[in-house]
Amino acid sequence: MGSANLSEVAYLPGTVTRSVKLLVAGHFGAGKTTFVGSVSEIRPLRTEEPITEASVGVDDLAGLPRKTSTTVAMDFGRRTFGGVALYLFGTPGQQRFLPMWDELARGAVGALVLVDTRRLDHSDEILSAVEKRGLPYTVAVNEFDGARRYPAEEIRQALDLAPSTPLTVCDARDQASSAKALIVLVEHLTSGPEMLA
Amino acid sequence: MTRPRRDPDLVRAYVVTGGVLRPSRDVGLVTLLVAQDVPAQGLAPEQRRVLGVCSRHGALSIAEIAAHLDLPPSVVTILAAGLMDSGHLAVPTPVADVPDIDVLKEVLRGLRQLV
Numbered sequence: 455m456g457s458a459n460l461s462e463v464a465y466l467p468g469t470v471t472r473s474v475k476l477l478v479a480g481h482f483g484a485g486k487t488t489f490v491g492s493v494s495e496i497r498p499l500r501t502e503e504p505i506t507e508a509s510v511g512v513d514d515l516a517g518l519p520r521k522t523s524t525t526v527a528m529d530f531g532r533r534t535f536g537g538v539a540l541y542l543f544g545t546p547g548q549q550r551f552l553p554m555w556d557e558l559a560r561g562a563v564g565a566l567v568l569v570d571t572r573r574l575d576h577s578d579e580i581l582s583a584v585e586k587r588g589l590p591y592t593v594a595v596n597e598f599d600g601a602r603r604y605p606a607e608e609i610r611q612a613l614d615l616a617p618s619t620p621l622t623v624c625d626a627r628d629q630a631s632s633a634k635a636l637i638v639l640v641e642h643l644t645s646g647p648e649m650l651a
Numbered sequence: 652m653t654r655p656r657r658d659p660d661l662v663r664a665y666v667v668t669g670g671v672l673r674p675s676r677d678v679g680l681v682t683l684l685v686a687q688d689v690p691a692q693g694l695a696p697e698q699r700r701v702l703g704v705c706s707r708h709g710a711l712s713i714a715e716i717a718a719h720l721d722l723p724p725s726v727v728t729i730l731a732a733g734l735m736d737s738g739h740l741a742v743p744t745p746v747a748d749v750p751d752i753d754v755l756k757e758v759l760r761g762l763r764q765l766v
């Protein structure tokens with residue numbers, strides 16, 4: 455446990471009093487870390503939470519479920535807009551962390567699900583995890599160089615998206631392109647029926 | 652048998668928070684905190700470390716504090732809640748009570764300027 459190097463700490467301006475948490479979800483390699491980094495105004499940071507995973511099988515000696523310890527890591531970045539700090543958290547993509555999603559989603563107002571068209575089938579469990587927590591979300595196809603481009607309708611079908619779920623494309627390496635994908639998400643969040651009340 | 656009987660990280664977390672297992676208030680990863688002008692004497696070393704990275708002039712989120720101190724967010728959450736109880740930390744006070752929808756609209760305006 456080292457000490458913080460205070461010269462590396464980027465404090466928010468005194469005018470910032472509110473914060474917003476969004477998740478950037480997606481399977482391993484979908485471009486989450488890249489996306490967070492391209493929008494963030496600070497060098498992206500990382501939190502690491504040690505957890506104990508109950509694994510399948512029973513300890514032969516004690517008759518207790520065997521536990522292994524591991525770490526749930528989240529990359530995150532920050533962008534300040536006026537009096538508001540937007541925090542983007544890249545969620546761990548691995549399937550074995552899906553049980554942690556209750557905790558990851560806590561306090562989040564929405565999720566951007568990044569997908570790579572070369573691995574559309576890998577996005578199923580991520581979409582289910584987001585839906586299960588009732589998080590509003592939009593989907594952005596991170597267009598990798600050399601990946602085949604598909605018509606939006608085909609992608610929608612492959613992901614089994616509801617007609618009301620916005621689908622966009624982005625280049626996670628590009629700030630303006632990533633910002634556009636976030637605009638679609640935040641517009642979706644501010645136009646939901648729950649917001650009309 | 653050399654298999655550890657307890658997860659050392661979890662034991663460590665318990666020790667660091669002084670045996671407190673749950674935060675005393677509703678604090679999340681993006682809860683913003685600013686230091687208050689209250690003497691730090693009498694605080695436990697880990698509480699001092701959390702307070703030490705906070706500033707009176709600009710806020711940091713729980714997640715940032717955890718990342719800079721290399722502590723699990725769950726531990727920082729408990730320590731920070733205690734420091735709020737003791738008056739050493741506070742959430743920044745907004746000038747006006749802005750509804751959540753307006754906060755999101757401010758984010759939207761800002762994002763549009765990046766395009």
Ligand SMILES: Nc1nc2c(ncn2[C@@H]2O[C@H](COP(=O)(O)OP(=O)(O)O)[C@@H](O)[C@H]2O)c(=O)[nH]1
Nearest residue numbers: 482483484485486487488597598599625626627
């Ligand atoms: N060509 C291209 N490469 C990308 C793009 N986004 C990410 N990458 C690369 O793909 C790899 C995986 O991205 P990363 O952000 O680490 O994915 P994560 O596992 O979802 O966090 C990295 O080598 C990135 O540099 C993109 O939009 N286009």
Ligand SMILES: [Mg+2]
Nearest residue numbers: 486487529544
């Ligand atoms: Mg990553």
